[in-house]
Amino acid sequence: MRQRNAQLAILRSQLVDGADQLVVLFRHYAKFLDGVREQANRLIEQSMQEWDRVSQGAESSGSASLAIATEAVTGGLPVHMAARLLGHEDLVTL
Incomplete structure (x- = not known):
């Protein structure tokens, strides 16, 4: 009985x-x-600031908007999201 109690005590401590x-x-x-969340939030914030910076200059220039959209899509942004960011309702072009 003592041995069993000792074994149970060891098991409990383990x-x-x-x-x-x-x-x-x-x-x-x-x-x-x-830390991963903080890093992801920093990257998102930097991307948003960069987008704002670049798109402010693009408002007066259609070719700048095209360059931004092209870079975004080739960087992995889905086409429908790039279209929405540029103010298009859908992907239909004339």
Whole structure:
């Protein structure tokens, strides 16, 4: 009986240690995710500022708008989103 109690005590302590390690792991993972979120938000903000900067000069120039749209689409922006950002209702052209 003593041996069984000792084994249970060891098992309990190992489970507690494992739970503590899991808590530490989750804390580090949460900090990592927070850093990733901050970096993503910075990149989004930089992109929006760049878009605003470039599109301000493009308002007076149709060719600048075309250059912006071309660069955005070749960079991976879906065509329908580029059209919407340029003020088009749909993709139909005349």
